[in-house]
Amino acid sequence: MPTSTLDEYLHQLEPALRATVEALRRIILSTHAAIGEQVKWNSPSFYYRGALPASADPKQYPCDIVVLNLHRGYPLLVFPTGARIPDAAGVLEGSYPDGRRLLPIRDAAEAEAKAETLQHLLRQWLATVFDQA
Template sequence: MAKATKLSDEEQVTAHIQQLEPGLRKIVETLRIIILSTDKEIGERIKWNNPSFYYTGEMKPFDPKEYKREIIVFNLFKGRIMLVFPSGAKINDSSGLLEGDYKDGRRLIVFKDLDDVQARKKILQQVIKKWLELVEK
């Protein structure tokens, strides 16, 4: 009897995206490519039942409850396209891309459609790069 092989993190993300409604799938896949192409030290996995992107490089030790490694977690509840930056409040975002003022430090980006994603691609990548500059190595 063949032993079931566990899917890699990337395969799990791909499988998750494939189960989405086709219009949403295209937007999520585009965002995935944009995020992963921003820096080679960004990895992906499923966390909190959604695609999640995190810093894969060396970091100073920290309390796991601080989620310092997490960059972005998708929130696709009811088909909306929301990116959650768990520590987004630390980013100096003068573009206005990051929304919200949550006490836990998270910030959000909500995209309306694929055109909106393409229009704000460069700003999204700048915000991610600013986040990466704040990593405590």
């Protein structure tokens, strides 16, 4: 989905939440050129925009890296395939049968404080899932 659609989506958020999401957006997109953005599941979403391997199962959401669930008033980063990410820092929460893992970010200051850790997780995802680093 075009960036302008995500820009329009963000413009509708209350200012503090928008500032947090914009900080996360900048951090995530600056991690690697293969990361794209869209509105998916009615939320800001970031995905791998490279070629899928022939063996990839689309029902397993192979390209979805992280979706921002904003329904709590702060971003809850949902990694649909997060169980596959090596998490040496131990920041990912949850152990769900579908393999998702979570990372709550309460505000823009916390996003900035965890920027390096988040970028490391994203690079780990790229290296693990698509052999991109």
